[in-house]
Amino acid sequence: MIKIKRETRLFYMFVGLWIAMFVFLNVIPMLYSFYLSLTSYDGLTVPRFIAFKNYLTLLRDYRFIGSLVQTVKFTFFNIVATLIVSLLLANLLNKKMKGQVFFRGVLFLPYAVPVIASVFIWKTLLNRESGLINLVLGMINSKLSLNLLVDTPMVSLISMFVWQMGMSMVIFLAGLQNIPRDLIDAAEIDGASQFLIFRRITIPLLSPLIVYQVIVGIMLSFSVIVQPILLTSSPGAAFTAFLNQQPPYQNFFTLIFVFQQAFTNQSFGIAMAATWYMILVMFVLSLILLRATKRFVYYEYE
């Protein structure tokens, strides 16, 4: 009989429940969903095995391909906009000034606003009829008005995520505070401009955090579903169940396609296959990013 070390036994006694729950809540559902993606399952009858037919059908479905393209586009612009704004704001907050904690608190607050609230806040802000944007434009010139939610739905959506960039700002701020102060002081006294300091010292030292944030950003952008539906689909007078509402094609993302296939069309097989395509794209993008940035990223402890 092999004698297992007491400590090993203790470790597995402590995390045994976690491993069991991980298998139960993550591994089994994912395997089951892969099996279902190979069947024609409508949620009622017994799943019938049809091999990779769902995957082939999806490749010919222009709405699915379109949704993937829009998701990738959204992911790109969302990450670029959010990271630039949060990095600049973190840089501004990092300067010595009175009321720093208060300013940081206010800029971070929107991040804590739940999705249902932020969506309707943004809706009343950008709306043609009741929006603040049009109020301000109207004060400049009474003929000026924009219908942002209808004309530029993706920009409207991204502007909301920029408003909620608090988390990445706080992460950048902590990263900035770890940069040795004398490094920047020395550069300042040598007459380096703020821009040069930012470009030559801040960015390289923050590069690991930037890569981390981009990867988290990819994951988060691909899992956006409630916001585009509730913010940009205009149900007109009738307010129907939220998955039945149709956002404009610019904001029709893959996850919306997935959930509508599952709950509106009852085709779970197609929905699962689309989920697996989405996961594949997500991971390929992350891997490409890690590969591409490997040469530029500065890791202090390596």
Next chain:
Amino acid sequence: MNTNKNTMTSYKRYKLKRNNNKTFQYVLIIIIVTIFIVPIFWLILSSLKTQAEMITFPPKFLPQEPQFQNYILAVTKIDYLHYLLNTIKLSLIYTLPGIITAAIYGYAFARFHAPGKKFFFNIVIILIMIPPVSVLLPEYIFFARLHLINTYYIWLLWGIGGNPLYIYLFKQFFSYFPKELEEAALLDGCSRFGILFRIFMPLSKPIVVTVFLHSFLYVYGDFMTPAILLSGEKTTLAVAMANGYVIRNGILLLPVLLSGIVIYLIPIILIFTFGQKYYIQGILSSSGVKG
């Protein structure tokens, strides 16, 4: 002498530039902070307008007459208190077991050496990055097979399963405790669970608060999960509000919904104002930066 004078003026110029920069910085940050806070004020102003004011162009800044009855309508049109209690109940069902299990798992990852530990801990790290929504549909089908849809047991299971972020946070915190603390207790005949719950946990108040706030606010603000997994009387406030403020012919009572949202935001603003330090700390640890 000459060089000395030169350095002096260059230093003065540097000082002057710095002061100008300072003023510019304050102006800039105040403008930005205003832009970030304006949406919240606009929400409050809009919640006091009439339905007609919300749908007629051009928009007006102040409501003609503040409609405080919007707030009364918001809590009576749907059974606001009932759904609020549902939400709190659900948050606690997830949070309380979640803290205990995350502490147990975190303790194991922090204090034991065992083959396979690194592998499992890497899984924890990967799970932190995967947003729950992207795997919600597979889980939905799975729970449907188990007849757990529209029950709170799902949140209990998730709580017992331990949120990967909280496991990570406890692990990081427990790693800093000195080994002597543990050894002394073991010599006195304290069990491992005793060490965790009698010695480590009482010393970990900040991390317990962090996890509690995160976890509570996460369930409180979640929309997609309850929208898919719960229905009818059992649903949470967020879903009930999105569906509830509709009159017979399907018109959404937007100002009433906005009033409901203002009330919904009050606990968050309160928790946020007093617990911001803990909340931010939790996020920072997850990204690997020291705050």
